[in-house]
């Protein structure tokens with residue numbers, strides 16, 4: 718059982734049409750509703766009002782959930798993959814009452830400019846493990862956050878072994894298409910450990926954010942900028 722002492726990076730962008738379509742069609746109900754639960758906890762019952770940034774938005778399921786529960790939020794949703802944004806556009810088309818508050822941005826981190834100077838919330842789900850230079854995520858949090866900005870980043874964490882990764886794939890995506898199972902396995906191997914994420918935050922001057930393991934495969938980075 719080879720130990721996974723180092724990550725094995727995967728391509729950053731999910732650009733293949735079949736890959737994006739399989740991801741968009743997959744059932745992420747448990748992870749995505751957990752993300753919204755963590756957001757509720759972070760907000761402590763207060764409504765979100767103002768611009769929200771979603772980094773690596775993919776098919777925009779989380780954007781739609783946030784837009785639905787926070788009518789005062791305007792969401793800027795960024796992804797570098799046109800194939801993923803096509804899936805997002807289709808999904809927004811089915812929810813025209815929310816789509817007006819979700820603006821899709823085709824861009825790749827690191828970015829120089831965004832539509833808002835600062836955001837009330839910077840959020841991201843399942844982006845960090847894609848990044849070859851994870852500092853670009855934390856730099857974006859710092860540049861486009863300000864005092865009081867909330868930060869919520871959820872991602873996979875790297876299991877101890879390839880066998881543990883394969884077992885997670887069987888448990889959580891055993892019924893999903895081959896392309897999705899392969900992506901999930903590769904993502905687990907590309908993911909960071911909680912200790913590695915803590916080191917990234919320390920390097921970025923973001924040690925005020927808390928890192929917690931929140932499921933058998935997810936870690937959460939949450940907090941508020943001082």
Ligand SMILES: C[S@@+](CC[C@H](N)C(=O)[O-])C[C@H]1O[C@@H](n2cnc3c(N)ncnc32)[C@H](O)[C@@H]1O
Pocket residue numbers: 729730731732745772773774775776777778779795796797798801824825826827841842843844847848
């Ligand atoms: C696993 S998907 C997660 C999508 C979505 N956040 C979700 O939870 O369903 C990761 C997304 O991040 C995008 N991505 C990866 N690296 C990126 C980068 N450097 N800049 C912008 N988007 C990136 C990929 O194209 C992909 O759509």
